[in-house]
Amino acid sequence: MISNLVSRIREEVAGQLAALPSPHLVLAVSGGPDSLCLADAVLAIAPRRMLRPIIAHLDHGLRGAASAADADFVRAFAEARGVPCVVERADVRAHAQAHKCSIEVAARQVRYRFLAHVAEAHQAPWVALAHHADDQAETVLLRLIRGTGLLGLRGMRPHSPLPTAPHLTVVRPLLRVTRADIERYCHEQHLSPRHDATNEALDYTRNRIRHELLPLLERYNPNIRAVLVRLADTIAADLDIITQATQEAFARLARAVDDGFVVDRRAWQSLSAGLQRATLRWAAQRLRGEFSELPYAAVEEARAVLNSEAASGEIALARNVRIAVEKDIFIIRKPL
Numbered sequence: 001m002i003s004n005l006v007s008r009i010r011e012e013v014a015g016q017l018a019a020l021p022s023p024h025l026v027l028a029v030s031g032g033p034d035s036l037c038l039a040d041a042v043l044a045i046a047p048r049r050m051l052r053p054i055i056a057h058l059d060h061g062l063r064g065a066a067s068a069a070d071a072d073f074v075r076a077f078a079e080a081r082g083v084p085c086v087v088e089r090a091d092v093r094a095h096a097q098a099h100k101c102s103i104e105v106a107a108r109q110v111r112y113r114f115l116a117h118v119a120e121a122h123q124a125p126w127v128a129l130a131h132h133a134d135d136q137a138e139t140v141l142l143r144l145i146r147g148t149g150l151l152g153l154r155g156m157r158p159h160s161p162l163p164t165a166p167h168l169t170v171v172r173p174l175l176r177v178t179r180a181d182i183e184r185y186c187h188e189q190h191l192s193p194r195h196d197a198t199n200e201a202l203d204y205t206r207n208r209i210r211h212e213l214l215p216l217l218e219r220y221n222p223n224i225r226a227v228l229v230r231l232a233d234t235i236a237a238d239l240d241i242i243t244q245a246t247q248e249a250f251a252r253l254a255r256a257v258d259d260g261f262v263v264d265r266r267a268w269q270s271l272s273a274g275l276q277r278a279t280l281r282w283a284a285q286r287l288r289g290e291f292s293e294l295p296y297a298a299v300e301e302a303r304a305v306l307n308s309e310a311a312s313g314e315i316a317l318a319r320n321v322r323i324a325v326e327k328d329i330f331i332i333r334k335p336l
């Protein structure tokens with residue numbers, strides 16, 4: 001007998017995967033409870049949904065024998081279910097040193113690059129990740145602490161471009177499922193997930209949010225995780241409205257040229273402060289081909305110059321986006 005919980009999670013996963021235009025799907029499986037729950041649910045619905053999943057596991061090389069054991073566990077899981085499996089090992093520490101970034105950032109970059117490679121090799125346009133509702137709450141809180149706008153507060157989306165390969169799509173079927181329900185699913189399905197001790201280490205900011213800050217906030221509101229998830233959903237819906245208004249405003253006052261956009265400066269000055277910020281971000285995103293947020297200070301500096309009487313000048317909106325001011329117009333473009 002399948003319990004109501006197992007049935008509900010599988011239906012949630014099926015609903016999130018219903019619109020996939022291709023049967024080929026990469027499942028990122030670490031061996032932990034989240035990814036094991038996702039893999040089990042996807043494999044359960046795969047035959048009737050005509051899905052052809054491929055399991056992908058990356059050994060980050062950070063935990064020695066434990067990492068190797070995780071890789072063996074995932075191989076055995078895939079083999080027992082007759083699913084193709086790709087396992088690779090990467091030197092995340094070396095990547096972090098070479099690119100002068102944190103271990104967390106390096107692990108994410110290397111993992112996404114690996115998943116893109118597997119997806120392209122198997123002609124799979126979709127990569128399924130096991131982010132869940134608790135991850136969403138942590139993400140919103142983390143971005144709020146570090147400083148963000150609406151784009152950051154909307155959190156992770158059910159579908160989004162893969163960061164290292166925007167032509168591929170990430171799908172997060174468990175984004176509305178809590179960690180507690182995932183653990184219950186694993187128990188009821190007799191799954192034995194691997195335990196990653198680094199998830200408990202308080203050296204990482206996200207872990208401190210999970211183990212220290214959120215429990216503290218729950219003393220003020222026991223439902224704080226659900227509140228943060230609802231906040232992300234609400235902002236995502238509001239951003240759809242803002243995006244439409246931004247695109248309509250930008251179409252009225254700007255025209256595309258070979259290297260960027262020429263904008264009517266006087267018409268732009270007549271916009272509200274919110275639309276001024278939004279149009280600058282929109283143009284930068286189009287030029288950069290990514291939707292990460294611009295620094296608040298850079299946007300405000302650009303607005304100050306563009307709203308002044310300065311007849312000429314040049315502004316760095318981002319590392320690879322500049323604004324050239326020419327009296328009644330300004331040009332947003334990449335550096336030559």
